[in-house]
Amino acid sequence: xxxxxxxxxxxxxxxxxxxxxxxxxxxxxxxxxxxxxxxxxxxxxxxxxxxxxxxxxxxxxxxxxxxxxxxxxxxxxxxxxxxxxxxxxxxxxxxxxxxxxxxxxxxxxxxxxxxxxxxxxxxxxxxxxxxxxxxxxxxxxxxxxxxxxxxxxxxxxxxxxxxxxxxxxxxxxxxxxxxxxxxxxxxxxxxxxxxxxxxxxxxxxxxxxxxxxxxxxxxxxxxxxxxxxxxxxxxxxxxxxxxxxxxxxxxxxxxxxxxxxxxxxxxxxxxxxxxxxxxxxxxxxxxxxxxxxxxxxxxxxxxxxxxxxxxxxxxxxxxxxxxxxx
Numbered sequence: 001x002x003x004x005x006x007x008x009x010x011x012x013x014x015x016x017x018x019x020x021x022x023x024x025x026x027x028x029x030x031x032x033x034x035x036x037x038x039x040x041x042x043x044x045x046x047x048x049x050x051x052x053x054x055x056x057x058x059x060x061x062x063x064x065x066x067x068x069x070x071x072x073x074x075x076x077x078x079x080x081x082x083x084x085x086x087x088x089x090x091x092x093x094x095x096x097x098x099x100x101x102x103x104x105x106x107x108x109x110x111x112x113x114x115x116x117x118x119x120x121x122x123x124x125x126x127x128x129x130x131x132x133x134x135x136x137x138x139x140x141x142x143x144x145x146x147x148x149x150x151x152x153x154x155x156x157x158x159x160x161x162x163x164x165x166x167x168x169x170x171x172x173x174x175x176x177x178x179x180x181x182x183x184x185x186x187x188x189x190x191x192x193x194x195x196x197x198x199x200x201x202x203x204x205x206x207x208x209x210x211x212x213x214x215x216x217x218x219x220x221x222x223x224x225x226x227x228x229x230x231x232x233x234x235x236x237x238x239x240x241x242x243x244x245x246x247x248x249x250x251x252x253x254x255x256x257x258x259x260x261x262x263x264x265x266x267x268x269x270x271x272x273x274x275x276x277x278x279x280x281x282x283x284x285x286x287x288x289x290x291x292x293x294x295x296x297x298x299x300x301x302x303x304x305x306x307x308x309x310x311x312x313x314x315x316x317x318x319x320x321x322x323x324x325x326x
Contacts (some may be wrong), residue, residue: 001318001321001322002286002290002291002292002293002318002321003032003210003291003292003293004030004292004293004314004317004318005029005030005031005032005033005292005293005294005295006022006025006028006030006032006033006034006294006295006309007033007035007036007214007294007295007296008021008022008025008033008034008035008036008059009035009036009046009296009298010035010037010038010048010049010052010055011036011038011040011041011042011046011048011049012037012041012047012048012122012233012298012299012300012303013048013300014048014050015048015050015051015054015055018035018050018055019055019058019059019062021066021302021303022035022059022305023059023062023063024303024306025306025309026063026064026304027234028307028309028314029309029310029314030065030295030314031065032066032067032068032156033059033063033065033066033067033068033078033294034067034069034070034100034214034294035052035055035056035059035067035068035070035312036052036070037052037053037069037070037071037072037108038052038068038107038108038249039076039107039108039111040108040249041229041234042107042236042248042250042253043235043236043250043253043254043257043281044232044250044251044254045232045233045254046250046300047169049224052071052269053069053085054110056069056089056097057089057092057291057307060089060092060093060096060097060186061092061093061259064096065096066096066098067096067097067098067182068097068099068100068102068166069099069100070097070101070102070168070186070216071099071100071101071102072098072101072102072103072104072105072108072109072126073101073126073129073133073148074103074104074122074125074126074128074129074148075104075112075114075125076104076108076109076111076112078155079128079132079148079150080132080136080142080150080155082129082133082134083133083136083137083155084134084155084157086133086162086163087136087137087155087157087158087159087162087163088098088157089163089319090159090161090162090163091157091158091159091160094159094160095161096304097147097163097172098163098164098165098166098184099100099163099164099165099166100165100166100167100168100184100186100212101126101128101129101130101166101167101168101182101244102126102167102169103119103122103123103125103200103245104122104245105157105244105245105246105247106245106247107247107248107249107250107253110190110248113226116246117147117314119242119245123174123177124147124264125147127149128144128146128147128148128269129148130165130181132144132148132150132153133165134162134165136153136154136155137158137159137162139154139155139158140154141153141154142154143224150228155225161309163183163190164183164209165181165182166182166183166184166185166186166209166210166212167181167184167185167186168185168186168187169185169186169187169198169202169218169290170187170188170190170198170235170241171198172198172200172201172202173199173201175187175198175199175201175202175205175207176201176202176204176205177205177235178202178207179202179206179207179208179213179304180205180206182207182208182209183208183209183211184208184209184211184212185198185199185202185207185209185210185211186212186213186214187213187214188213188214188215188216189214189215189216189270189285191267192284192285192288193211195288195289196288196289199288199289199290202273203289205258210291210292211288211289211290211291211292212291212292212293212294213285213286213290213292213293213294214293214294214296215270215282215285215293215294215295215296216234216237216268216269216270216296216298217269217270217271217272217278217282217295217296217297217309218230218233218234218270218271218272218298218299219272219273219278219297219299219304219305219313220273220292220299220304221273222273223272223273224272225273225305226272226273227262227265227266227271229298229299230265230266230268230271230298231260232268233298233299233300234265234268234269234298235253235257235260235265236257237265237268237269238256238260238261238264238265238268239253239256239258243256261308261316269298270282275308275312275313275316276316278313278317279297279313279316279317279320280320280321281322282295282317283317283320286321287321295309
């Protein structure tokens with residue numbers, strides 16, 4: 001059976017409210033959750049950005065399901081600190097924490113004042129970080145001198161089993177590269193042909209573990225209300241990589257999405273008011289080859305969506321996916 005999770009968006013929702021929403025998501029019947037990890041929101045209208053590592057500990061302590069996070073070690077986060085943080089989370093909540101690692105975005109990483117590297121350098125740096133973290137989880141004292149530097153580091157409080165490390169990818173090239181080290185792949189919804197190409201590259205390179213899809217949705221009582229919500233809160237979805245990786249400030253995303261094309265925005269966000277329609281559109285994407293899907297409702301007030309999810313959306317989506325499960 002496909003795993004259906006809830007995405008907790010730090011960029012949009014204050015940490016205290018987001019903690020309550022993830023608890024409500026568990027009560028609504030979601031199988032698990034994941035969260036973003038940003039220093040800044042994508043746009044000024046989103047207006048939040050809590051510290052994910054603080055928040056996820058509280059979320060795991062007050063729920064029973066699994067919760068993962070996206071993280072970019074290498075610049076804002078030193079890999080030794082990430083390894084220590086993840087080891088502590090896994091020791092406290094064994095089997096319930098996971099992370100999806102990526103090469104990062106300038107909007108979160110530029111604050112160090114260091115040069116923002118080219119994509120190939122960031123990818124290589126991520127590979128070094130993964131190696132450092134896994135050696136630390138083996139109890140080694142680690143020295144490393146490369147794109148990241150480590151001097152005689154050791155993580156003393158270790159879990160019985162290290163947390164799984166997935167990779168984030170939006171291109172077939174990154175997916176194929178990550179297959180050599182990751183324990184699953186996580187991506188965001190895009191055109192079906194692009195998702196199929198990513199999965200084909202990952203599978204062809206020997207990828208293992210879960211195939212995770214994040215889907216942005218805007219759900220309301222009417223189509224007009226749902227579209228207005230997407231227009232207000234998720235126009236940043238129209239700024240695609242590589243540009244999205246290189247912009248530094250929310251105001252830059254605002255400027256590039258001031259007058260969005262409605263058709264393009266509806267492709268970036270599943271705008272819906274009918275649970276059956278929404279479930280069918282999500283199911284179509286999952287059937288491309290994913291076994292986990294995390295649903296991100298782009299509204300800042302999640303109460304209506306979570307109520308609808310528990311009563312109408314999740315049951316219909318599970319039925320739709322079960323009908324096509326071999």
